[in-house]
Every structure is written in C-alpha cells, then in structure tokens.
Amino acid sequence: MKIIDQVIMDQATLDKWSKKEGPVTLRVSEVSRMITRLLEDSALQNIWITGEITNFKKHSSGHLYFSLSEQVNGKESVISCSIWRNAARYLDFSPDDGMEVRAYGSVSHYEPGGRYSFQITQMKPSGAGERALLIEGWRREMAAKGWFSPERKRTPPRYPVRIGVVTSPTGAVIHDIRNVISKRFPAEIILSPAMVQGAQAHEDIARAIVRVQEMVDVLIVGRGGGSYEDLFAFNHPCVVEAIVNCPVPVISAIGHEVDITLADLAADVSASTPSHAAEQCVPDRESELEALMHTRKNMFFQLVNRMGSAQEELNNVRERLSSARLLREVRVRQEGLAELTDRLARGASGFMDKAHSRISELRGRLEGKNPLLFMRRELPGQRAFLYEIKERLSCAVMVRLQDKQSEINSLSAILKARGPEALFKAGYCMITSAGEAVRSCTDLSPGQAVTLRLIDGTADATITEVNHEKKV
Numbered sequence: 001m002k003i004i005d006q007v008i009m010d011q012a013t014l015d016k017w018s019k020k021e022g023p024v025t026l027r028v029s030e031v032s033r034m035i036t037r038l039l040e041d042s043a044l045q046n047i048w049i050t051g052e053i054t055n056f057k058k059h060s061s062g063h064l065y066f067s068l069s070e071q072v073n074g075k076e077s078v079i080s081c082s083i084w085r086n087a088a089r090y091l092d093f094s095p096d097d098g099m100e101v102r103a104y105g106s107v108s109h110y111e112p113g114g115r116y117s118f119q120i121t122q123m124k125p126s127g128a129g130e131r132a133l134l135i136e137g138w139r140r141e142m143a144a145k146g147w148f149s150p151e152r153k154r155t156p157p158r159y160p161v162r163i164g165v166v167t168s169p170t171g172a173v174i175h176d177i178r179n180v181i182s183k184r185f186p187a188e189i190i191l192s193p194a195m196v197q198g199a200q201a202h203e204d205i206a207r208a209i210v211r212v213q214e215m216v217d218v219l220i221v222g223r224g225g226g227s228y229e230d231l232f233a234f235n236h237p238c239v240v241e242a243i244v245n246c247p248v249p250v251i252s253a254i255g256h257e258v259d260i261t262l263a264d265l266a267a268d269v270s271a272s273t274p275s276h277a278a279e280q281c282v283p284d285r286e287s288e289l290e291a292l293m294h295t296r297k298n299m300f301f302q303l304v305n306r307m308g309s310a311q312e313e314l315n316n317v318r319e320r321l322s323s324a325r326l327l328r329e330v331r332v333r334q335e336g337l338a339e340l341t342d343r344l345a346r347g348a349s350g351f352m353d354k355a356h357s358r359i360s361e362l363r364g365r366l367e368g369k370n371p372l373l374f375m376r377r378e379l380p381g382q383r384a385f386l387y388e389i390k391e392r393l394s395c396a397v398m399v400r401l402q403d404k405q406s407e408i409n410s411l412s413a414i415l416k417a418r419g420p421e422a423l424f425k426a427g428y429c430m431i432t433s434a435g436e437a438v439r440s441c442t443d444l445s446p447g448q449a450v451t452l453r454l455i456d457g458t459a460d461a462t463i464t465e466v467n468h469e470k471k472v
Contacts, residue, residue, distance in 0.1 A: 035116075039107050039116055045107070046105075047104070047106070049104075049118060051101070052068065053095055053097055056095055056097050064082065066081055067081060083123065095123070098131060100125070100132075105121050106118070142262060147244045153269075157217050157249070160216075162189075162190055162217055163189050164189075164192060164216035165190070165220045167191075167274075168194070171196070172224055173222050177220060177222075180279060181278050184279065184283065190212055192208040197223075197230045197232075201233035202234075206239050206241070214247070216248060219249070220251045221239075231254060231255050234261040234264075250269075251281060253276065256272070256273070340359065430452075438450065441466050442468070445463065446464060
C-alpha cells in the first residue's frame with residue numbers, strides 16, 4: 001500500500017494510479033482538500049438560493065444559523081446555512097422558521113468538522129413558506145370548525161385509573177411519563193406506539209389515538225423536542241381531528257415549551273414537557289395524604305367544638321325548664337301556708353274566718369303568678385300583633401320589589417339602547433389585533449392581520465393602507 005505525500009491530487013493522477021497500482025489509500029486531509037476544491041467550483045460561488053427557513057437559531061455572538069429546505073415530489077432537500085454577524089446586521093427583516101427567503105452567498109467546506117454549508121452575505125424574504133402557509137390554512141379551517149374553542153375543553157379526571165400514552169415506544173418520553181406517574185400517584189399506563197416523525201407519521205399518530213381512546217380515562221399525546229420539520233406531523237388535520245373526536249380528555253406534550261403545534265391548540269390541556277403532562281394527569285400522593293390528614297384534623301376539632309356547643313345549649317335548656325325562680329317562690333308560699341295552718345290549728349276558733357280569708361287571698365295571688373295561666377291570657381294578643389307586623393312587612397317588601405323592578409327595567413332599556421349590540425346593529429365593528437383592541441390608526445400598519453368583530457361573528461382581514469386623518 002502506497003502512502004501519498006502530495007496533498008492536492010488531480011483527477012489524471014488518480015486515474016493513472018487506479019489503473020496501474022490498484023486501490024489507493026488517501027489521508028483524511030487529502031480527501032478533505034479534494035472536497036474543498038470540488039465545492040469551490042464557480043457554479044457554487046456567488047449564487048442565489050431560494051428555500052424555507054427551518055431550525056433557526058441566533059447565537060449570542062450575533063451569528064445566525066439555520067437550514068434552507070424544499071420539498072419536491074414528497075422528498076425534502078436541506079442545506080445548512082450561516083450568516084456571520086457583520087452580514088446579519090444589514091438584514092432588513094427578522095428571519096424565523098417557516099419563512100420563504102432568497103439567499104445570496106457561496107458554498108464552503110469546513111475541513112476540521114467535515115461539514116459543508118452555504119455562507120450567506122445577503123438575504124431577502126420571498127414569501128411565508130410552503131409549510132407555514134399550509135399550517136396557517138389548516139389553522140383557519142380548524143378554528144372555523146370550533147376545534148380550538150375554549151368551551152369544548154375538558155378537565156382531566158383527578159384520579160385516573162388508566163392513562164393512555166401515544167408516542168414512540170423507544171423514545172425518552174414514555175420513560176419520563178412512567179417515572180413521574182410511579183412517583184406521584186401510580187396508575188396503569190397503556191402505551192399506543194406510533195411514529196412521531198416522518199412522511200407517514202401523522203396517519204400513524206391518528207390511528208394510535210383511535211386505537212387506545214376507548215380503554216383509558218385520559219390520553220397523553222407527546223414527543224420530545226425536535227426541529228420544525230420533526231414536529232410537522234402534529235399539525236396535520238387527521239391528528240388534530242383524532243384529538244378533537246377523542247371521547248376522553250387529551251393532554252398534549254409536544255416538543256419544548258416554545259414549540260406550539262395545532263395539536264396543542266386542540267388538546268384539552270397543553271403541557272410544556274412530557275413530565276409536566278404526567279404531573280397534569282395524576283395528583284401528588286404526598287400532597288394528597290397531607291391534605292387528607294389536615295381534613296381529618298379539622299373534622300375532629302369541629303366535632304369536639306360542636307359537642308361542646310351542644311352540651312352548653314343543653315345546659316341552658318335545662319336551666320330554663322327548671323324555673324328556679326318559680327320554684328323558690330312556690331317554696332316560700334308553701335312555708336307561709338304551713339305556718340298559717342299551724343297558727344290556725346293552735347289558735348282559737350275566733351280566728352278561723354280570718355285564717356280562711358288569708359288562705360283564699362294567698363291562693364289567688366299564687367294563681368295570678370302561674371306561667372300557664374299567664375300564657376293563656378297573653379298569647380292571643382301577641383299572635384294578633386305578630387300577624388299585623390307580618391302583613392305590614394309583606395306590603396312594604398312588595399312595594400320595594402316593584403320599585404326595584406321598575407328601576408331594573410329602565411336601566412335595561414338604557415343599556416340595550418347604548419350597549420355594544422346597538423352599535424353593532426348600526427353598522428359599527430370592533431377591530432382587534434393579537435387579542436388587543438385597536439383604538440387608533442397609530443396602532444395599525446400595512447400588512448398587519450386584524451380581526452373584525454361584527455354583530456353575528458368575526459372576520460379576519462389584512463391592513464393594506466393606513467390613512468391618519470383626524471376627520472371621520
């Protein structure tokens with residue numbers, strides 16, 4: 001085997017060796033230099049390339065790194081690109097994923113890393129990007145169907161028995177979910193395996209959702225972080241439709257926290273990570289036990305307090321029923337009566353009439369202080385007084401209610417005449433942008449997407465021109 005000392009080899013020399021001396025062994029540096037020479041061809045220098053931005057990253061140093069991609073006949077082509085800080089400062093727009101751009105630069109080869117990339121010196125936007133436009137069209141269709149409406153969102157059960165997971169069987173997502181659930185509140189996990197990226201991934205994900213939805217109490221649809229292309233399957237209408245039609249609540253955990261897909265918008269709950277999704281499914285066992293003990297203590301203290309209050313009320317009732325004052329008065333009278341009886345028995349017969357008169361007098365006084373007789377005498381009058389008070393209160397309340405009802409009817413008429421519905425009927429509309437109401441032309445700019453709120457619905461529009469006129 002012959003080792004070649006020359007670094008740069010021409011095609012003629014290689015052909016000569018391949019014919020005479022058999023296979024040639026080249027050094028890595030030699031191959032790298034040859035690749036560099038091939039990529040330095042004039043056809044690859046100072047050229048314009050059009051494509052869609054994906055995997056966009058802005059480094060802290062100011063350099064921009066991303067890829068330009070294109071799909072032709074179902075096949076995707078990708079080229080790595082970079083813009084150095086000195087060139088990035090002259091861009092008149094902010095690049096982002098999904099944008100269609102025209103980039104000017106040259107193809108170069110980074111020999112230490114063995115990677116080639118397109119070094120861009122100029123770049124201009126040329127459209128919103130095929131995938132971004134496709135996703136935006138899907139989003140509008142789904143929003144019109146009410147798939148993203150908050151009213152259709154459901155709350156996952158607090159204590160699910162079976163939890164379904166639609167994800168890759170070999171990825172880290174299923175392991176993270178199992179670890180979190182086993183530590184927080186163990187439940188049965190049913191995995192419905194599916195491809196989470198690729199040309200046919202959306203169909204496999206939709207089938208996996210339908211396959212497991214009847215067997216679980218709540219469903220997690222997730223995958224780990226990835227590029228814009230990797231997450232594209234979760235924007236497909238068949239996946240979103242499967243989530244909307246799922247009979248149990250669906251929790252999405254797709255990509256990182258900054259990645260938002262149409263599946264996240266349609267899911268009942270959107271989690272930032274798979275672990276967060278598992279936490280949304282089940283409560284924390286330690287927290288539940290602590291809350292249960294706290295509730296038990298509160299119930300015990302309330303029961304003790306209630307028993308003390310009941311005992312106190314019982315003692316008060318007993319004291320009222322004993323009528324100690326009445327008993328004391330009766331005892332006093334009984335002692336006086338016994339004394340008089342003794343005096344009558346010992347006295348002369350001349351005092352008999354006087355004693356009987358005294359006894360009759362005492363008996364009359366006792367009867368006058370009898371509570372039962374007092375109640376029989378006073379109760380009818382009190383009942384009549386209460387009935388009169390009741391009638392007067394009823395009349396006053398009815399008059400007050402009629403006055404308030406009249407006031408409410410008057411205010412309702414004013415509100416109906418001056419409220420937003422009257423303005424909408426008169427032909428006015430409310431303009432909002434990014435969820436905020438637009439109150440001045442200074443808040444609008446050409447090309448800005450806005451939403452028109454009319455009396456019977458909303459309409460999306462784009463500002464084409466802004467005229468700052470004071471007179472209307």
